[in-house]
Amino acid sequence: MNGPHPQRHRGIVLSARGMVSSAHPLASLAGARTLAAGGNAYDAALAMAGMTAVVLPGMCGLGGDAFAVVHDARKAEWTAYMGSGVGPDGGDVAFYRERGYHALPIDGPLSVAVPGAVDCWMRLHQAGATRSLDELWAPAVAAARDGFVVGERLHGEAADDGDKLRRDAVSHTVYLPGGAPPPAGSVLRQPDLARSLHTVAKDPRSFYEGELAQRCVATLTAQGAPFSGEEWAAHQTLVDTPIESGYGGVSLRTTLPPSPGYMVAQQLLRLDGRLRAQPWLSAGAVNMMASAAREAFADRHRLVGSDNGAHRTLLQPLPAGGDTTCFVAVDSDGNAVSFIQSVAFVWGSGVMVPGTGVLLNNRAGRGFYLDDAHPNRVRPRARPMHTLNAWILAGGDGKPLAVGATPGGDGQVQWNVQMISHLVDHGLDVQQTVEAPRFTVWPGSDADVIGSPPELRCEARLGEATLDALRAQGHDVRRLGDWDGGGGAQIIALDREQGTLRGGSDPRVDGCALGI
Numbered sequence: 431m432n433g434p435h436p437q438r439h440r441g442i443v444l445s446a447r448g449m450v451s452s453a454h455p456l457a458s459l460a461g462a463r464t465l466a467a468g469g470n471a472y473d474a475a476l477a478m479a480g481m482t483a484v485v486l487p488g489m490c491g492l493g494g495d496a497f498a499v500v501h502d503a504r505k506a507e508w509t510a511y512m513g514s515g516v517g518p519d520g521g522d523v524a525f526y527r528e529r530g531y532h533a534l535p536i537d538g539p540l541s542v543a544v545p546g547a548v549d550c551w552m553r554l555h556q557a558g559a560t561r562s563l564d565e566l567w568a569p570a571v572a573a574a575r576d577g578f579v580v581g582e583r584l585h586g587e588a589a590d591d592g593d594k595l596r597r598d599a600v601s602h603t604v605y606l607p608g609g610a611p612p613p614a615g616s617v618l619r620q621p622d623l624a625r626s627l628h629t630v631a632k633d634p635r636s637f638y639e640g641e642l643a644q645r646c647v648a649t650l651t652a653q654g655a656p657f658s659g660e661e662w663a664a665h666q667t668l669v670d671t672p673i674e675s676g677y678g679g680v681s682l683r684t685t686l687p688p689s690p691g692y693m694v695a696q697q698l699l700r701l702d703g704r705l706r707a708q709p710w711l712s713a714g715a716v717n718m719m720a721s722a723a724r725e726a727f728a729d730r731h732r733l734v735g736s737d738n739g740a741h742r743t744l745l746q747p748l749p750a751g752g753d754t755t756c757f758v759a760v761d762s763d764g765n766a767v768s769f770i771q772s773v774a775f776v777w778g779s780g781v782m783v784p785g786t787g788v789l790l791n792n793r794a795g796r797g798f799y800l801d802d803a804h805p806n807r808v809r810p811r812a813r814p815m816h817t818l819n820a821w822i823l824a825g826g827d828g829k830p831l832a833v834g835a836t837p838g839g840d841g842q843v844q845w846n847v848q849m850i851s852h853l854v855d856h857g858l859d860v861q862q863t864v865e866a867p868r869f870t871v872w873p874g875s876d877a878d879v880i881g882s883p884p885e886l887r888c889e890a891r892l893g894e895a896t897l898d899a900l901r902a903q904g905h906d907v908r909r910l911g912d913w914d915g916g917g918g919a920q921i922i923a924l925d926r927e928q929g930t931l932r933g934g935s936d937p938r939v940d941g942c943a944l945g946i
Contacts, residue, residue: 442861443933445945450474451920451933452757453489453837453941456578457481460569461759462944464561471765472500472558473566478757479551479771480563480570480627484620485578487605488587488777489755489837492626492637493646493790496547496771497685497818499672501830502558503764509557510685512668513550513771514818515543516811517794520656523802523809534795534808536878537594539653541779541795543814545637545646547771550667552634558765563631571631574624574787577617583940585614587776594780601782601789623787639663642786649783650790661811672822677702678854680831684821688797691819693730693843697722698850706855711892713899716869719851720886720905723844723871730815731875733805754818754837755939758920760931766830766922768820770837799877815875817842823850825926832860836919836936840874845917853923860921860934867891868915872908889915913938 443449448471450461460481461474469477475498483491490496496513526534535541555563588595588611595601604620605612612618629636636642639662647659672683675695682698684691700722708715754772772791773779779792797814799806806815817839823832832853836845845868852858852866869888873879886905888897891912901907918939923932933943 442859443943443945445931445933446929447946448474448761449922449931449933449943449945450478450757450759451922451935451941451943452478452482453755453918453920453936453939454482454485455940455942456485456573457757458942458944461757462946464566465759465761466946469561470558470763471759471761471767472554473561474759474761475757475767475769476551476555476559476563477566477569478759479769480567481573482755482757482771483627484570484574484623486584486755487620487789488584488591488773490547490771490773491789492548492630493545493778493788494547494771494773495545495791495793495816495818496550496769497689497820498550498554498767498769499683499685499820499822500554500557501764501766501822501824506828508672508683510670510672510683511550511553512670512686512689513546514668514688514813514816515546515665515793516661516813517543517798517808518656519658519661519810521794521808521810523800523807525656526800526808531800533800533877534798536775536795537780537792538597539650539655539779539781541792542650542655542781542790543794544662544665545791546665546667548630548634548637549665553667553669563634567627567631571624571627574620574627577619580612580614580616580618581940582614584618585611588612591777594777598780598782600784601777601780604782604787605777620787622785626786626788638665642788645786646783646788646790649781653781664811675699677850678706680854681824682821682850683824685819688813688816689819690730690816690843691821693726694819694821694846696726696729697843697847700725701847701851705851710852710856711867711896713896713903716892716896716900717903717905719844719847720869720871723847724884726843727840727871727874731880754839754842755918756820756835756837756920758833758835758922760830760833760922760924764829766822766833768822768833768835770818770820770835772818772837796876796878819843819846821846823853830924832921832923834919834921836917838917840876841870841916844870845919849919849921860923860932864919864921864934864936868917870915887915889913
């Protein structure tokens with residue numbers, strides 16, 4: 431193969447002054463308008479965060495988590511934001527075992543962790559935004575209050591997970607109006623969410639210490655979840671210097687635990703210098719990347735909890751041998767933001783807090799293990815193992831070269847490696863990179879699939895000869911449709927020689943890159 435499917439290739443978006451890329455046109459439009467009005471990359475990212483919380487409600491929102499990597503050009507600083515919430519104060523292994531569970535529920539009130547997104551948005555705003563949250567979220571509030579047009583993707587998500595929504599007293603009234611998924615082309619209004627976004631814009635900490643927090647905790651405790659409310663009030667985003675690692679002569683900056691960003695770095699360290707010698711997406715290259723991914727997941731499952739330092743031992747070079755959404759922003763000053771947010775599985779826990787429009791995550795159910803001896807065991811105020819990671823590539827001068835991310839659960843750390851290799855090893859442009867055929871080792875380390883028989887899930891565009899060669903190498907290949915591998919990658923590349931920005935948006939989702 432020489433490149434992506436020509437009929438699907440949409441072309442690179444070019445700009446010299448600023449650019450955004452997201453998984454929904456309204457989010458990209460909100461970000462681009464913010465840049466055009468004089469806002470910076472921080473402002474644009476926050477505008478997109480608010481809008482995606484409205485137009486991608488099954489993916490992200492007030493009740494989810496968020497992670498980011500940021501380069502501040504004026505300060506010449508790199509910062510990582512790990513906006514992951516914690517487990518409930520009463521949620522230890524004994525609590526769930528006494529109720530007959532052998533694993534945490536993956537939806538419902540017992541699957542919820544304290545949401546981290548709101549505090550993460552606030553920390554990012556404090557760090558470098560130039561506009562108030564009120565101003566930045568005005569388009570999102572209007573879209574929630576007045577409605578937006580439902581697309582095929584949202585209709586399908588509500589149809590596919592309708593049973594989860596129907597189990598909740600509130601969620602089904604919003605996302606299954608009249609008992610059925612909102613048709614594509616209909617208008618979805620979320621007035622309760624509009625009011626909550628307006629409240630949070632005025633005072634983000636009210637989500638953790640005010641009336642919104644009280645409503646969330648009361649809803650959960652009434653349904654048997656062991657929250658005290660004190661864990662909400664105590665919540666803080668982890669803010670630190672990103673993990674830094676090298677690959678092919680460039681530098682990777684990525685998010686720290688509980689993010690699995692270190693797994694991207696670990697895989698790249700094991701592949702550095704080896705993939706460039708392989709033909710692009712050949713069976714040999716796919717086998718190398720799949721093997722590195724299997725090793726990373728095995729190490730993670732064996733060693734890593736959200737609050738220990740075991741990941742650092744995995745970042746040593748060896749001898750050569752839908753449920754989430756993301757967006758990226760770069761401004762004319764060189765500030766760059768890679769941002770990803772999620773409610774975990776599609777529609778999270780399915781639990782909506784009455785009168786607020788807040789749909790709560792299921793990160794505790796997805797991320798914690800019910801195992802007394804494991805570093806990732808469920809326990810009060812621990813952060814569950816996470817899937818979200820964001821990254822920026824930089825040159826030797828410490829300035830960004832490419833800003834990217836993708837949703838997709840445990841696929842994220844694999845597809846990010848694949849995309850970085852496409853860019854660095856093979857010189858693909860950003861649109862070719864996000865469109866390239868994808869493959870995924872499965873299972874990863876999600877609590878609900880640990881121990882399942884291993885598969886290598888491959889988009890058919892890899893080609894039958896490559897798939898057959900992988901089977902001959904011992905992989906249990908599961909052939910997927912041409913574009914059914916998952917993800918929704920967004921990348922902006924900075925062309926230093928031309929002084930331009932190049933944006934690519936994944937056709938597997940409905941978004942776009944926009945420049946000003």
